[in-house]
Amino acid sequence: MEQKKFDFNSIIGFGLIFVIIMWMMYNNRQTDLKEQQEKAKKEKVEKAQQAKQSKTKELAAVAQDSTVADSVKIKELQGALGSFAYSATLPSAKEAFTTLENEFIKLKIANKGGYIAEATLKNYERFTKNSKQLVALIKDNNADFNLQLQTKDNRVLNTKDLFFEPTLTKVGENQILSMKLKSGANEYLEYKYVLAPKKYLVDFDIHSQGLSAVLNTSKPIDLQWDLKTFRNEKSISYENRYADVRYEYEDGKDNYVGQGKDKEETPEKVTFIAFKQHFFTTILLTKTPFATSKLHSNNLVNDEKIDTTFTKQFRANVPLVATNGELDYKMNWYFGPTDYKTLKEYDRGMDKIIPLGWGIFGWINKFIFIPLFGFLSSFMGLGIAIIIFTILIKIAMSPITFKSFLSQAKMKVLRPEIMEIGEKFKKDPMKKQQETMKLYNKAGVNPMAGCIPALIQIPFMYASFQFFPSAFELRQQPFLWAKDLSSFDEIVKLPFHIPVYGDHISLFPILAAIAIFFYMKMTSGDQAMAQPQQEGMPDMTKIMKMMIYISPVMMLLFFNNYGSGLSLYNFISNLITIGIMLVIKKYFINSDKIHAQIQENKAKPKTEGKFQKKMREMMEQAEAQKQLQNKKK
Template identity: 35%
Template sequence: MDKNQAIGFVLMAALLMVWFYFFAPEPPPPSQEIANDSANIANPQSVTPDNGSIATFQDGENQSPALDSADLNNARYGVFTPAMVGKDQELSLENNVMQLYFSSKGGLVNKVELSEYEDYRYEKPLVLLDEQSSRIKYMISTGYGNIDLAQLYYTAEKKSLGDTLILQFNAALGNGKFISHIYSLAPNSYEVGHKFVISGLDSEIAGGKVSMIWDNHLKRLETDIKYSRNYTTVNYWLTSGSMEELSARSSEKQVETFSEAVSWIAFKQKFFTTGYVFNDPVSTGTVSAEYAEHDTTTIKYCQASIDIPLANFSTSAGSNKYYFGPIKMKNLKNVAPGFKENLYLGWPVVKWINQFAIIPIFNFLEKYISNYGIIIIILVFILKLVLTPLTYKSHISMAKTKALKPELDELKEKYGDDMQKMQSEQMKLYQQVGVNPLSGCIPMLLQMPILFAMFQFIPHAIEMRHKSFLWAEDLSTYDSIVSWSVNIPLISSFYGNHISLFTILMTLSTILYTWANSQSTAQMQGPMKSLQYFMPLIFMFMLNSFPAGLTFYYFVSNLVSFGQIAIIRKFVDDTKIRAILDENKLKNKDKKKSKFQARLENAMKASEENKKSRAKK
């Protein structure tokens, strides 16, 4: 071996040693069990928790591999850790008018069914709310962060106290600390007692308050979704004794902050409401409502966000209550002070007529008559009978005015260019014959509150919901004999995409009544004569989408009024009326003006002078 070969072998040996040192083959892979253990140690987040623990790490958190899941849970939830795991079970309470469903996770009401009512598809029971539409959170601030008490797991116990059913949810947190929900349901009741207790946790909850956040997407319950939205809002009762409400007809999002202590809140729809009554009033909170414009299953998106003092959750605090049910006077009036205001019955005078006259009569009739169309007819006859003296007096007054038409026409021809003089002579004539020109209007004005009372009562009467009569399938919404889906400019906007037969009959009967009434009065001249026949046509457009029960009421009322005029005419002798007026004219020829007439003439003179002064300018 020469020198060059020796150097070559040495270099080759050195290269082999370097190769085996740096590029040796990897050892065979470990068994699957060993691989899994290694992965668990390297990534504690991937451990599937057993029933005694839950994984709570968030991405990016650096935790020691030696820290077990129990330690991690304690770090995240602290004293609330024992209630962060459990089994979600459904429980229920039921009486003869509704069924409530609860979840052991959260211990809250998840679903409400009203057994006696149908939804807009005429299917029973009516689902007032469910998990998809309603969610309540009870948020607290702690040293571990914000915690939603609705995410805790509770154990449940169901029992009864006499006829009242009790369902209690309890979350034991150790060392005498606990959270519980206690619900009570009596027979035939839409009220659900709710006692919410938080015990031994004052030092754990920052700010001394619990924030109740109730998101309620109000479900579609009625056929006419557009009309329903105009009746859907959030109401709340101030302890000073008045109800506040968000604008129901506004298409903009409505938000209001409590200006003073509040006793209850209510998510009100046309015929049903979901309410919560606080045993101890709350002072801090906001409510909001927003149109669900393109959602055909939801009417409005509503929310109530309320801060409740921690003292209201003590074991000695009173019980709150829910109300899940119909907007019906007999059910609302005893729920809480002012809760009956969820049934809107009009302005004060109109409301009193409804509350103390119309509703009691209506409730009496429905005890014996099941057909609500017949009830409406009887109600019309009762009201017309009560108002007959006023109607008769009004008719006699108008007949006297008609008898004076020749004299009035003569004055108009004589003083037509001098309005002040003509009005003065007219008042002199009225005084001489003993006729008060306002006496025909006063009886009509006295009847107006009843007209307005029915206008408010029938659209809000849940008793007529899904009740049929003749061709109307539902007296609580419009009756449609013809409908179309195509949007017709102006027609669809101002009249609708349907034709209500009761509204047409109401319009025709109004025109008939107007004509019959004009035969008993002095004929109107000029635009007023046309206007009295044009107004019913305007109401035909306005009321086409109103409840069939209302337009049917007006139709029957017009027919009865027409009959009243026909009967009264048989007892009124125009010749005798003329003779009485002539006799009064002779008696009162030299009679001084009354104080009322003097004031009226002075007012007319002042008005005429103002017109002349404006004309000169």
Template identity: 35%
Template sequence: MDRNQATGLILFAAVILIYSIFFAQTTEEPIEPIPTETEMADTPQSAQPAIAPIQEVYSPEMDSIQRANYGVLGVYLQGEEETAVLENDKIKVTFSSKGGTIKEVILKEYTSSDGEPLDLLSEDRSSMDFRIQTSRGELSLSSLYLKPSLSSEETEEGKVQTLTFSGATESGSISVKYTLADGKYEVGKSFSVDRYQGVFTGNTVNLSWKDQVKAHEKDLAESRRKTEVTYYLSSGSFENLGVADDLETETAEEPVKWIGFSQRFFTAGIIADSTFQNVTVSQSTPADSSTVRSMQADLQIPFINGAYSLNYYFGPDSYKGLKKVTEGFENNVDMGYFFVSWVNKYIIVNLFAFLENFFNNYGVIIVLIVLIIKLALFPLTYKSYVGMAKMRVIKPEIDELKEKYGEDATKMQQEQMKLFSKLGVSPISGCLPLLLQMPFLFAMFFFFPNAIELRGESFLWAKDLSTYDEFIKLPFTIPFYGSHVSLFTLLMTVSQIAYTHFNNQLTTATGPMKNIGYIMPVMFMFVLNSYPAGLSFYYFVSNMVTFGQQALIKLFVDDEKIRKKVEESKIKNANKKKSKFQQKLEDAMKAADNNRKK
């Protein structure tokens, strides 16, 4: 804690102390007793008094005799709070007997970056307030004292635990039931009311869910970029609030199937049995560095025949795991834009899962993924190399055209096309294979920052492959770079510069096109310095393997043999007629040249 934070805390404590001394002693307003059910029945609806929400009416200072005057629900408003736990090998969920509400959720397989237990939800940061309309006004279900009971049963899928909070009077009963199966992150919930005719009058339950998302990761900035409110519409559309720091609020235009408070590696979600109605979500970024984002969701749950049910998900953002939860839930893992997401969804995720069955070192898994991808793409790499070699061997002919038609760009292009046609060379033959490999290159930019499998996994000097490897801590901050040095990023940069130097010797690029290959690695060094070490390591290994592939191809691809093939194509195509496409292209170029001259 630095001096500014300590000063702020001291001032905050002083303000709280002064407030408690001078303003806490206020006079309570007298509260009118709620009439009994018989009195309510004899009183016309228009004459019944409007009352405050029930959690304000039933204050802890009232004794049991006073509470008894508040009708059939008064018995639920006295008692002692108890806690109960549902627990399996994955999660531990602690509940309060007041309304059967969730107090805390611990993910047992994970810890925060400082080694503390990972509490996905906690009582001091999270709240779920379920409210329902009654004949006496709006009732907060968390005001009701209920009795917990735990049971379990064996099913074909394993052990299922059931935690029930219940209460009963002569007029009816209330039950809140939670279920948790072994090996699952999903918690089922059902709420039901038996009898109590005329007491519960609403046909919806209003839920206000608030959460101050706790910072569990080392890199707060990266966590905030990946933390947002997400939801899924009944029409099948995935929506999110984005990652802006300002307060953002949205109201869903149609029913919603689920809502997620999605973090970088974990999600707390609520899933409707059918749909949620009138959903409004919001989020903002507080100044407090211990909080990633402030999130809130307000919605209505259909309350039919005295009951409603829903499911919670409290767990990791594993793409394959989320896909099994409910429709569209896997979208909480960002797999990239549509033109690269297919690589991650259908290739990388499955390849990663397959290799995990045989290796537990994720650095080795990354190396193997590089080798497998490079081997699969080797035909494209080979074709790209040969295409560049052809352009290299015909460079003398191109230089002659430049000397002859250098001042006439249109004529130069026309003559180049004729030359390429005669020699059987395509100017894009070296670029197109590389272009086809680009989705794999960019897909990793989305996969590694969101791969929970890398969280907490060490390799070489990197303690955690899911965040940057702080090889050197700088005593100052470099703009756009940071206050640390990532060694994997440096290795990636050096390897890319070396590969560019080698590649420039194989191509005909000159001037700015030749130098841009040296500028881009330096730019990426600044961008990736604070990105996960796993990503930089992947790019470093990829550069080295590509360098090795091209060095190997160079041993078997002889420029003299390529030149011989080019000369054979020149003789073969000497009397070849122009294709329709080539003729149209030349006509278009001539027309453009004539317009330019006019």
């Protein structure tokens, strides 16, 4: 047996490992202790700041008391507010409001905070079951606007807690309101509002004078803007689907913060931030881009039966950079409808907030749908305008529809010969493909001719799904039994809730589903017959039969809660397509004539096109390689 001996190398190795482990444990312990100390220190600072801010609020409120002249209270104010205690001792240091108003909007600006406490749209009503109420984008403390100021004596002050001095003047037809947060007779932070007649856009400047000696401007000043959006429409879920934060950044790009819970984006060089609701929007625009930003969106509707007051919580944090120790920002507020034409008129890029689709879908909406529908709706009712609009679009698309049906008819005539080729060369797929292509070439038939027209129509269909939910004109406009073309057309209220479907029955989706059923019933047979069955591929006949029933069911489920204007468009669109199809089949497509024409084409000598020649050569090369591989075996 081998005698065991002490292995000094092993002992040294174990010793080193033990020392390393002990060192790591000690180091981790020191790191944990350091992190705990830093965390405790941070919490202590935060608590101190919160206590200081709370004290600031209390002392600022003291200024409303007639006994504010008491020297003790003045000293307390000076101790908490520093130089800004001057504003708290002025007569304006009280809960009061100044009103700006034109034909479109009414704004109430509070002395406390200097921000807009109420923003009401005078020409639009929100959905209510009982009394009529105007749309109010801001009211009942659903919004905050604040600049967080850091003073040179290490104070953190929030403008929303401090009192501004208002001065209202009028220059021509423009109303000008200056709100000044003063640290002295000629030292102040100013919010200036300018409201012109018949405008939703308000000039808003932030300017400071003489504060370079008071404020610490070595770091940017945080602008904090919060808004909790009120429900204004009949369907809170439908409205919420189109409520989000939109923004323009980096010289004209636009994007949005996602839907759902606690979504956040941090774009740079931001030129406007839009807290967009379905049909109304609050926008902050700046001529000096915000270098960075932190935009936040949170969904507040968890249960439609309970959460019926608010839709989203929006928040924006952006830095304001001082120049030579002073602030000077030229900005604007927009309080108004999310209407493409209205937003476009201001020429500030705000129309980008309307989701019309990207690329070709957006072009169709901007250059065809919006101008055409705008023209029609200018002199007729909205429901009739949708019907005429749909008829014109379908007539314009009828040549494409005709080509699609003609291609299907040709393929149907050729189907027996294609099946014969398939049976003859069923053991040689390559040869079958070659012979099929030869048949198409001789007959003068393009198998893709039926697909291309259908593909051309898809962008128009998708564009309509973007256009109608964004069409502000449809809001609260009735047609037949639909009380509001921008919302669902409820005819029966259910005593229970069906998942996906909802708690009501809408009629236009039912009519659209019926129209889709008959359209697919009439076309699915031709499409299945036109497409020869390929070996190893799914049976098209079975797929088409399934789609006959699946498509109407999908329409019923998903469109029950959509705007009735979109459902009306789909109903009329399918109805017209059925009519066009019947006319084409009866007067323009004759199977015997098509068959005779195909036979005539076969007899004519055919010049092989470049694409067909290339395809033939590729197939021949593939066949040659296959034969060579078979010989080697």
